[in-house]
Amino acid sequence: MNQIQSINYPIYFNSVTTHLNNFINEGKYSRFFILTDEHTSTHCLPYIREKLNNRDDFDLIEINAGEESKTIDFCIGIWKMLIDFDADRSSLLINLGGGVVTDLGGFAASTFKRGIDFIHIPTTLLSQVDASVGGKTGIDIDNLKNIIGTFTQPKAVFIEHAFLSTLPARQVKSGMAEMLKHGLIADASYWNVLKISDLENPTDQLIYQSVVIKNKVVTEDPSERGIRKILNFGHTIGHALESYSLDNDSNPLTHGEAIAAGMICEAYLSHLKAGLPAGDMQEIVDTLLGVYGKYPIHESCYTALNAIMKKDKKNQGGKINCSLLTKIGECRIDNICTDDELCDSLKYYASLQYAQV
């Protein structure tokens, strides 16, 4: 429970001391750079510095925290700093942060001088169990999430439980949504354990299991031609809600909160179109509402949400494509959903009885 093999790279658990030092010192790299955001500079960089014996032969690049930084402007900023620091092709970029840092840093590295090596040290639960594994890099344009990016694998991923101690509870819950998703799409017994565990303090074992599930799926289908699409369960509607909220709310939804609402809508669609039993649907709805509460979706937003979904990367030929559950623990890809069906699922969500978040 200390290492998993992914697509040509290792994922290490709680062993940054040995393995990160070996990695940097093995002689492959002329230089290294660490990318952080303002929060991970404070909360995570000291830990890494200490593990690296306080060496200071690297340059630091810091971005603002939050999804607002996952833009081409910040990417250009990183490129220019790498240029100013004279980064060459054998430089290494270490992305130390949540999914924003790993997605943006991965994209910047994969295109700098046509690609330099990078590694991820994910510091949020979400990035540990999801964003750092699988080689998707990306930035947003005009709030279209990840519309630009590459498939480029990191050279290693280091998952350290220690970072979760400073992570706000809301961020832990955000990552938990992806863990719950992993159970729903691939492993009913994992779901059964998860749903009754302490969701604000995930154990090493639960994190490890989530990474195993995510890794298995992406290793089978690195460039998302088929099976990998099961990871999109909850994300067609979830991403639309996330974009919408980012544009309209002063305190926007986290990724996980948006995906949790998306999973409820798509559980409804799963019941409607993919045979998900009513009891399973109810169990999913109760669990997710219990953890995440309810986001107020007004009828007036349906058109806007639908317009966002129309721009979803996963669509083909103008058709909106969902991954839906056939039962808890099993997911089917490529379900075309009509605008009416999608709208009905939003109405279903809006009709649920629960105190608003």
Place this chain on the structure above:
Amino acid sequence: MNQIQSINYPIYFNSVTTHLNNFINEGKYSRFFILTDEHTSTHCLPYIREKLNNRDDFDLIEINAGEESKTIDFCIGIWKMLIDFDADRSSLLINLGGGVVTDLGGFAASTFKRGIDFIHIPTTLLSQVDASVGGKTGIDIDNLKNIIGTFTQPKAVFIEHAFLSTLPARQVKSGMAEMLKHGLIADASYWNVLKISDLENPTDQLIYQSVVIKNKVVTEDPSERGIRKILNFGHTIGHALESYSLDNDSNPLTHGEAIAAGMICEAYLSHLKAGLPAGDMQEIVDTLLGVYGKYPIHESCYTALNAIMKKDKKNQGGKINCSLLTKIGECRIDNICTDDELCDSLKYYASLQYAQV
């Protein structure tokens, strides 16, 4: 002499009618888009339209002509137009133009929705014998050439001699510099034929031979770890001159003109450091000056040029790396050159007796 196989894709010669239609119609693509610049819209698009039986089920994206367009701003413009046109992952981008269009279009496509397919229809001699083959995509930042990019292969390349009829003579000569380079680095007998042929009207046969040489090298080493670097002969100094000229001259050097001057300097370095016989060096200098004339490099620019070379992508650990000739037809990679040596080669160039361009 009608098709060559490259890294998983075909290069077709003068057979756009059959093969482009087959390609588009084979059913793989939901939509296609054509990227042009203002000149290729006028001179090349009508030809392609006609070959496509005047179908109009595609959208056109046009950029300004010239290297000034090979920027992240124009790239963002292309991304946004693809978004506006609702391009999905099974869209195809057809890059119809010179190296600016193929480099920029290739980069935009390789990162849009983490990569959509693209093909190149190169319309300058330079892009036919060089830029369109080998999978390098790229954009410039602050006049640092191709500092951002990916290695992504097109799905096909279509080389049509017809386009050369409208190409200004200066542009033909620009492409010819790469053909001469191909002879110098890999094929002495090709060089011997080339140097006495009509360099303003290259035959189909000569173009074909150049593509064969370029293609052989890139197929052996797609991501430029070794042998592919021979293609950089003339380019360490040539790129610096090109950047410098773009910044300082009202009528900047073409790529080929810059590379021709770079090849003279690097022939000097080849003689100094790699055993290129004096007679070979003289033959190269005479031929290139005869075709391209001489660019005035003043002593005051040496420092600026050196600073640009220091930012060259090909450097490792701060050392400037050149590919040098051991004799005509043979090239050796990874020659570290000192600042003094590079400066001497510029002085050598400056000392040559020839009427200024």
